[in-house]
Amino acid sequence: MKDKSKTISQSIAYRLEQMILDGSLPPEKKLPSERQLAERLGVSRSVVREALRELAGRGIVETIHGRGSFAKKVIEEIGETSPLMELYNTHARTLYDLYEVRALLEGEAAALAAENGTQEEHYAITKAFKEMEAVPAPANFALDYTFHLRIVEASHNPVLVHLLASLKSPLLKSVVTSLSNLVHRETFREHIERHHKQIYNAIISRNAVWARKSAATHVKYVSDALQNLEASDQPVIRDFSIEL
Amino acid sequence: MKDKSKTISQSIAYRLEQMILDGSLPPEKKLPSERQLAERLGVSRSVVREALRELAGRGIVETIHGRGSFAKKVIEEIGETSPLMELYNTHARTLYDLYEVRALLEGEAAALAAENGTQEEHYAITKAFKEMEAVPAPANFALDYTFHLRIVEASHNPVLVHLLASLKSPLLKSVVTSLSNLVHRETFREHIERHHKQIYNAIISRNAVWARKSAATHVKYVSDALQNLEASDQPVIRDFSIEL
DNA sequence: ACACATCAACTGGTCCTACCACGAGAGAAG
DNA sequence: CTTCTCTCGTGGTAGGACCAGTTGATGTGT
Known part of the structure; x- marks a missing residue:
């Protein structure tokens, strides 16, 4: 054929x-x-x-x-030494700029995953979701990233896939940042877990509109939470050295 | 040796x-x-x-x-051989995937440019807009790209700037593609010029919502037009060798 | 003499098996 | 714990056998 x-x-x-x-x-x-x-x-x-x-x-x-x-990587990945990474490390605002773009791209990815995802891909998402749910909060940043990755992959949009792949380093760092800063607060943790569940359900039930909204809201929520945290008292911890 | x-x-x-x-x-x-x-x-x-x-x-x-x-007769070997460009030379769908992401990013950029753009940046946008308007349709693809570039720069979001920069080559090609295929049709040309004017006015009047909608609609319109063109009869001309 | 079918000798396409060269990791030696 | 070695998995090359299109010469029937 x-x-x-x-x-x-x-x-x-x-x-x-x-x-x-x-x-x-x-x-x-x-x-x-x-x-x-x-x-x-x-x-x-x-x-x-x-x-x-x-x-x-x-x-x-x-x-x-x-x-x-x-x-070969289709789009140059942003390494630890790239200019954007420098900005990210030195200028606080860049973190929220990243979240802003992330909300857009992840929202679109979720919507497309709901529309176009195959059964196999939905199963992969389910698997990643359950694994992430199973592990207690502080230690599952890798699983969190994997969950989002599976969704992007299910979008069937190569441009989206490679664009988000090029953001891997700062994205990973941002996931770690958010989890490290917010996870020990019960309220935040519950919110995040609920958001994940919403995103998951929306995609599985192939509700594109809901999926986009949930994913975008999720990212926005984390971004706002970090911003509030920083504005109030505690400094946001940004520096991590991790591998994945 | x-x-x-x-x-x-x-x-x-x-x-x-x-x-x-x-x-x-x-x-x-x-x-x-x-x-x-x-x-x-x-x-x-x-x-x-x-x-x-x-x-x-x-x-x-x-x-x-x-x-x-x-x-084979060697026509032009100069063209940028970015992997991403390779893909959508062979895979037609990728072109529309690119437009899909572009609609997102350009929409957001326009909204942010309306909100956060300085007077200097708005002036730069105005200048680019007038220059683009002055030149007759077929030959202004470079100015078209510059116009969109000025908007992104005015968004004050480094991540957005970086991502759209990494899409530069394929983006340029897509602009050339759309102009080459659509510009000789009076209806399309009028639509596009009207869209540009809408985007421009929205940004200058600092109407973020309108700006996002206009920009996204604009990109979506071009994408749909190309898709219809290809689906109907005439093949879409994809091959160009240009520098900028 | 012409038209047509046939076949033989090219061409690239695929498979196989054996072997070489390089790299990374495991395990032994210090 | 460090370092060396050695094995094993990887790609790289070789050469043979056979399959599958293409071409053109050969031969046959009219």
């Missing part, structure tokens, strides 16, 4: 490209070995190699001898 | 590319068979095939089953 009159290796190249774009294959992360791909796709290793060559020629993947093949 | 730390197939690809470019292998002419190349270059047929694949991925050669490989 889709492999119209093409050579097998070209079909494979197309499928791989599709996976990379949709985020099914995480950007800048190692993708399966040639032998694994060959077996999984039911073709010989040769065609896999030729497909990878073609994608390499287009600059979509990069393969390194002895290590493997990697999907 | 030449094959520094490269894989053999990459060297072969490079050598073939050079031969094609300097005319040793006449364009649009059949080049030696894979088996002949393998023997003449003293390598296995596998590496020859992979080299050809890589060149095929870059659009330099084209191989046809049963006939042979052909050097």
Whole structure:
């Protein structure tokens, strides 16, 4: 239905490209070995190699001898040393600028995930949600991030996926920031958990409008809470060194 | 001296590319068979095939089953080969995904520019707007982009600025695409100019809600128009080589 | 002599298997 | 705990066998 009159290796190249774009294959992360791909796709290793060559020629993947093949990041990721990161570390307002954009993008992602998400993706979201719920508050920042990531992936919008991927570093940092500062306050924790549940339910029930509103409100709430916190007395802790 | 730390197939690809470019292998002419190349270059047929694949991925050669490989006429190699641009050259949908995100970001930028823009920035926007208005439709794509850029800069949100900057190349291309395809239709041109005027007025009068709505509607309109155009009959022209 | 079918000899496409070269991690040696 | 080594997984190359289109020469029937 889709492999119209093409050579097998070209079909494979197309499928791989599709996976990379949709985020099914995480950007800048190692993708399966040639032998694994060959077996999984039911073709010989040769065609896999030729497909990878073609994608390499287009600059979509990069393969390194002895290590493997990697999907090249579509949009430059913001590293720890980027100018934006500098701003973020020095200027308080940038944090809220980030939340502002985040509210937009995550809202859209949630809406699209509700509309276009496949059953598998909704299951992945469910899984991430339950895992996040299971772990007590302070230690689940990684799961929190994963939950949001699954939603974005289910949006089926490559531009959105890669844009949010490029914000990974500051985003992660912001998640840690919010959780560290707010989580020990019972009220905030309940709010956040309730928001997550709202977002989750909206997406699963495919209510796009509700999903967008919930996600945007959630981010906005966290941002406002941080801002109030900082305005009142306690300084917002910003500096963390984490890996994921 | 030449094959520094490269894989053999990459060297072969490079050598073939050079031969094609300097005319040793006449364009649009059949080049030696894979088996002949393998023997003449003293390598296995596998590496020859992979080299050809890589060149095929870059659009330099084209191989046809049963006939042979052909050097394609090199039109323009200059164009920015950003991975993101690669995608939506091959995947039509990505273009509309881009517009979807663009509608979000530009809407927010317009709203923020209305709220937070300084007088100087509003003047810069005014200047860009008048310049864009002055030039007849087909030739002002650069001014169109500048107009939108000024608005984003006036938003005072570094994250927004950075994200839209990272989308610059594909964004530029999309602007060119839309103008090239739609500008000769009187109806579309009038719509677009009216939209621009609405956005401009909303920002200058500091009406954030109106600004967001106008900008988002504008982008959405262009996207829909392109989609209708493509769905109906005429193919959307996507290929352009421009600098700015 | 012409038109047509046939077939043989190209071409690229796929598969396979063995082997080499490089890199990373586990485990032994200090 | 550090360092070295060695194994194992990875991509890279080789060469053979066979399949699948394309082409053109050959041959046959009219």
